[in-house]
Every structure is written in C-alpha cells, then in structure tokens.
Amino acid sequence: MTDAATAPAAAALAGAPSVRFGFMKFVVRDLQGMADFYTRAFGLAVTQTIDLPDITELVLRRPGEEAGFSLILYWNKDGRPVEVGSGHGPLGLYLRDVDAAYAWAVSQGATPHRPPWDTEAMRVAFVLDPEGRELELISMRRP
Template structure:
C-alpha cells in the first residue's frame, strides 16, 4: 500500500446566483462627498439609511431603481477615516473619457493619470476629494 494519500474526488456543485450590488465608501464629510458624486457623475440619492450611529446614502443613476449602487457611509461619531491601499479603483464606464476626466476635475477630483489609449479602451484616473481612486473607461467598438 502507498503512503501517499489520494486526492478527494472533485465535488460538483452549482455556485449560488450572484450579481453585483454595491460598493461602499466610508467618508469623512458626507455632504461634501454627496455633492461631489452628484456634480461630477450625475448620481442621485436613491435611498437614505439613517441609524443611531451611521448614515448611508445609496447613490444611483437617475431613474434606476435597481442595479449597482455607490453607498456613502458616514459614522456620526466623527471617527477618523483613512483611505487604504487594500483595494483598487472604482471603475466607471463613461461615453467620453476625456470629457468625464475634465468634468470630474472641474468638480473637485484630483487628476491622477491623464487619459490614454489601449487596444480595447480609453482610460484615465482621478482621485475623489477624499483620495479614493476612480478609473474612467470608455470601451472601443470592435
């Protein structure tokens, strides 16, 4: 008999149904960040969740009742919030990267990487007023 254990047979299972729901940003200044995302990207508050310790603003594109949301999460106790490095940018599809980049900067974003082209898309990066990285992408027609 061999001393080597045999690998267990692979299990065949079906993964649960999943769809993307939201990205949540913990913010220092709820009013300022709400205003920025409204002005820079046309998002609107679809829902406000006001609990004893926190407020969440659920932002969506106007007229969209469901689908992906950006949630601004604010702690009422004023605790410090630091933007970390354990995640990548929030990707936003836009029709015109150059126009979206210029508009976001005009509305308070910091330019992070000027627009450039790849084979499949045009891309640029900005930082929101609290330093979160946003990737602006326009896919090329194939």
C-alpha cells in the first residue's frame, strides 16, 4: 500500500477517541444461578452489585482485579422472557489448559458444544453456559 492510500485512514484515526474494552453484558434469566456458575466454573468473583428499582447487575472479574475487563450479569426484575439469540459470537476465554477447563466447566453445569481440538496456533473448545450462551475456551501455543 502506498502512503497516499493510507493517508485518509490515518487522518480518520487521528480524530478517533482512544478506547479500551470494558465489559461484556449478559442479560440472564437466573441471576444467582448464573453468578454461581461463572464463579464455580471459571473462578470469577462478584466485585460489585448494582441494584436499581428495575434491574440488578452483578459485575464479575478475576479475584483481586478491581479494574479491567469484566463480565456483567444483568437481570430484569419484572421477569420478562430472555432468549439467547444468534446475532453474536462466543465469549472468548483464554486459559492455560483447555482440556481441564472444558471438563471442569461441564462438571459445573456447562453443556459440551465442541470438544477440544488443535489448530496451528492454539487449542480450542466450546461449551454453552447453563442458559445457552456460547463460550470459546482458548489456549495459545507458545513458540
């Protein structure tokens, strides 16, 4: 690519705000059940509870981390139906041992979706959380 071709893209980026990833939010049917699952299956901890008249949110992070990316479980208090749709991909989780994480998650209530397999750069598996959301378990290969 020539400098002339990249100049418009660079100019557009110069005005873009600086961002960092903050959270992924799952609207759930069973707030406590889902919090228990993510705590047991992946070692996350509830670090904050936001309780408003219409909704409750639980912020989950790795223990000891008060900042950075989090998973938020969002629950509507009015009991409206919640359905997992198809307009999104899986939540990706990096792990040291995909096979052990896959087996542990299934033992804690996840549904097996695709058992572990190897690609050139990583080991991958998929499970579904108890409400049917797809989770991608990834272990990157070290060079």
